[in-house]
Amino acid sequence: MDNKRKYVIPGDLVTTGPFRPEQNVILEGDKIISTTIGISEIYDDSVKVITLTGKYIPKIDDLVIGKVNSHTSLSWELDINSCYVGFLPAQDVFGRDFSAHADELSSKLKTGDLVAARIANFDRTRDPLVTISDRDLGKIDSGDLVKISPSKVPRLIGKRGSMIQMIEMATNAAVTIGQNGWVVVSCETSEGLLKAKKAIEMVNEKAHVVNLTDQIKEMLDKKDES
């Protein structure tokens, strides 16, 4: 697979031939052209480009970290680091017997609170609908927020979660990664917290480096000795 990977910028020819264009590529005649800066990957029947820049675009079922912006009497608005605001209806938190007179939304979530949420629904006509009624979702009480570029989230997770597992094991920290590039790190020891944050920021800065996993491992191990 590695020999088929290529750095591309908008307008670059990725390949020609009968391939299915997937993310960030368009078909022009028989040419497949990249639409973004990234790394192209050619599979047996499809082509895609993994982007290195850009804002977060919500996708259904994505786990995101949101920050409560404001609320009306019926819903909260979450900043999800995107060009759209996340819409969290009150029924989702209070249940179906929610009543706008009896329940006060700010008793559950206040402006500025961090929330782990899932994109329940999103299409081009409406703002994304988010939900927190699921296991592991809801208000985040402790931890530090680290903001990274949303395009580097897959790199932070690594192949089958290898990168994040390594960071978690080495620092004993619990890391919640939102697909929108917001990451919450919590750890019982302050060294572990600092180290995990540093590792995450390192991934953000050096996402394109080939042997990043080794570099991160080295950084995590080195701090252990000192």
Add this chain to the structure above:
Amino acid sequence: MGGRDATMVLLDENGIRCDGRKVDEPRRIMIKAGGLKNADGSAYIEFGDNKILVGVFGPRDVHPKHMSNTDTGILRVRYHMEPFSVGERKNPAPSRREVEISKVIKEALEPAVMLEKFPRTAVDVFIEVLQADGGTRCAALSAASVALADAGIPMRDMVAACASGKVADTIVLDVNNEEDQAGQADMPIGYMPSLEKITLLQLDGVLTPEEYKKCVDVGVHGCKIVYDIQKKALKDKYFGKGDD
């Protein structure tokens, strides 16, 4: 700049132009992607003595709300010349010329950007001309497309731009300020090299049909030179030097 020598030789008998270039030689071009921390994407271009800084924001919420389009994102471009960008102080208020250039740059970028992926949003492009020396719209357009790519806006192709013109009865590439003022024609061209499509073509002056065709060919050739420099700027930022 300023006072111009009326007897200035635009093209000497050896085919050398007033600034020492050959007829098919562009000015020195340098593009740097990134550089503005607070913008989502940015670029800086030096095109001869032109110095232009471009910042891109978005996709983001549209304000005022009524400008938003439920089918697609919108592109907004502001071209602005600093008061100190020219010899005599320029009033910083948007002039008729700046409003027009903003519009033509917007329309030259629109075929390239794929904003239909971001309905109800806006992408804002701010172009600040720090120093002007003829051909700012081409330089600004080239820098704007680098900044858009840096911001991660999906694009069908980069838009490269370069001017060609007619000076002393000869078709030349990349007219400078002197040639623009004293020459016979000036043709800015915006071009998408991979798709082989022209997105901007203006002409100030009179050309015969043959000259017109030659002028377009020369300009497109210039755009390809600019395109290589744009690609290099982005690759330097994202993949490190000497990669790929």
